[in-house]
Amino acid sequence: MKDCEWIVTQDPQRRVLRNASVRINDGRIEEVGRATSAAKDEVIDCRKKVLIPGLINTHTHLSMSLFRGYADDLELREWLEKKIWPLEARLTGEMCYHGALLGSLEMTRTGTTCFVDMYFHMEDVARAVNEAGLRAILSPGMIDKPEKVGTEQERQTTLKFLEYIHKLHNPLINFAVGPHAPYTCGPETLLWARDIAERENALVNIHIAETRGEQAQFEKDGKGRVAEYLDKIGFLNNRVLAAHGVWLTKSEVRLFGKKGVRVAHCPVSNMKLASGGTAPVPEMLDAGVSVGLGTDGAASNNGLDMFDTMKMTALVHKNSRWDPTVMNAQQVLDMATLGGARCIGREKDLGSVEVGKQADIVLLDLRDPNLIPIHQKETVVSDLVYSANGQNVDTTIVDGRPLMINRKLKALDPEKIGEEVRSSIARLIPQ
Ligand SMILES: [Zn+2]
Numbered sequence: 168m169k170d171c172e173w174i175v176t177q178d179p180q181r182r183v184l185r186n187a188s189v190r191i192n193d194g195r196i197e198e199v200g201r202a203t204s205a206a207k208d209e210v211i212d213c214r215k216k217v218l219i220p221g222l223i224n225t226h227t228h229l230s231m232s233l234f235r236g237y238a239d240d241l242e243l244r245e246w247l248e249k250k251i252w253p254l255e256a257r258l259t260g261e262m263c264y265h266g267a268l269l270g271s272l273e274m275t276r277t278g279t280t281c282f283v284d285m286y287f288h289m290e291d292v293a294r295a296v297n298e299a300g301l302r303a304i305l306s307p308g309m310i311d312k313p314e315k316v317g318t319e320q321e322r323q324t325t326l327k328f329l330e331y332i333h334k335l336h337n338p339l340i341n342f343a344v345g346p347h348a349p350y351t352c353g354p355e356t357l358l359w360a361r362d363i364a365e366r367e368n369a370l371v372n373i374h375i376a377e378t379r380g381e382q383a384q385f386e387k388d389g390k391g392r393v394a395e396y397l398d399k400i401g402f403l404n405n406r407v408l409a410a411h412g413v414w415l416t417k418s419e420v421r422l423f424g425k426k427g428v429r430v431a432h433c434p435v436s437n438m439k440l441a442s443g444g445t446a447p448v449p450e451m452l453d454a455g456v457s458v459g460l461g462t463d464g465a466a467s468n469n470g471l472d473m474f475d476t477m478k479m480t481a482l483v484h485k486n487s488r489w490d491p492t493v494m495n496a497q498q499v500l501d502m503a504t505l506g507g508a509r510c511i512g513r514e515k516d517l518g519s520v521e522v523g524k525q526a527d528i529v530l531l532d533l534r535d536p537n538l539i540p541i542h543q544k545e546t547v548v549s550d551l552v553y554s555a556n557g558q559n560v561d562t563t564i565v566d567g568r569p570l571m572i573n574r575k576l577k578a579l580d581p582e583k584i585g586e587e588v589r590s591s592i593a594r595l596i597p598q
Contacts, residue, residue: 217530303340
């Protein structure tokens with residue numbers, strides 16, 4: 168990747184390089200800086216481009232892209248019970264496949280190279296992600312059912328999916344256990360998830376302390392604070408990736424730090440569903456908690472653009488603390504790259520442009536009007552967080568493989584995906 172105007176390396180010194188190149192070999196970054204090229208190399212011209220590490224979205228429900236714009240301006244409980252759950256009950260694997268392709272298309276288009284997902288029909292989601300060429304950690308969402316047999320079925324679905332992932336033999340796609348939340352899964356399911364994760368060396372992907380209502384219900388049921396309860400039953404450890412973590416006390420934040428629990432911060436979804444308050448992310452970072460950013464599903468966002476989420480992250484914390492110095496651009500970009508990599512235990516391989524790391528790389532086009540001007544080296548990172556959006560991305564590379572170059576998609580066909588999503592919706596929601 169030759170003659171980048173800027174490279175935002177995200178290396179330990181957070182260097183931003185000017186007029187530099189990156190050489191990729193066999194899926195890995197081989198040289199950064201004055202990279203040489205041989206005659207046989209495929210060269211991507213990066214003049215007037217900024218090169219950054221691929222963004223990592225730590226919390227998604229990819230197939231919910233089908234529900235984008237379907238039920239806006241509603242409270243979480245009503246949104247779920249009246250709108251989302253009735254539709255989900257009618258979803259087929261094929262619909263989830265098309266929804267996942269649409270989500271993959273949006274992520275490729277907007278510079279996300281790796282993500283963590285939870286949903287149903289996950290084999291169909293894995294099939295879509297496999298076609299798209301993205302890096303992912305996928306978990307079938309588990310919910311306790313009124314009858315024991317139903318709960319057992321959920322576990323079997325998870326185990327079957329684990330086997331499917333083994334057989335897929337795609338090193339870019341990994342498995343996680345996905346108990347949905349402490350209010351939908353009892354201690355038995357939570358501890359079962361913990362044990363499977365231990366056995367499989369996998370993550371536990373779960374929603375924790377998303378809303379005030381969840382905390383209030385816990386107190387009503389005599390279970391106290393959500394995070395403290397999870398610790399009491401022996402659930403919390405460094406395999407847990409907790410989405411949201413909005414309703415945490417300072418001592419619960421410290422508990423997360425002590426136990427190594429990681430957090431997927433999803434500010435857009437939290438604001439849209441008015442979860443109330445703002446996740447205590449500055450305190451999490453002080454307590455040594457690994458924090459990544461997530462969009463959540465497109466039904467509560469309404470997109471998967473991580474640039475949008477980066478900007479919102481910076482703004483929501485500044486606004487809620489009355490302090491524009493809180494959550495600066497570098498901290499936010501860190502969360503979207505290295506923080507995300509730490510959340511999934513892959514910081515040695517992902518999250519920065521350094522020799523030896525996997526070649527997950529994104530280019531933004533500096534000829535786009537919203538990226539003009541870039542004043543100096545010191546402003547490139549803040550330009551990425553405050554001025555850029557996903558539509559400025561013109562090249563996306565995962566594991567050294569281009570999924571999009573100069574806005575031309577290599578693996579996915581946007582026309583076809585659009586058609587298939589529209590026809591899935593026509594079957595799901597008859598007019
Ligand atoms: Zn979620």
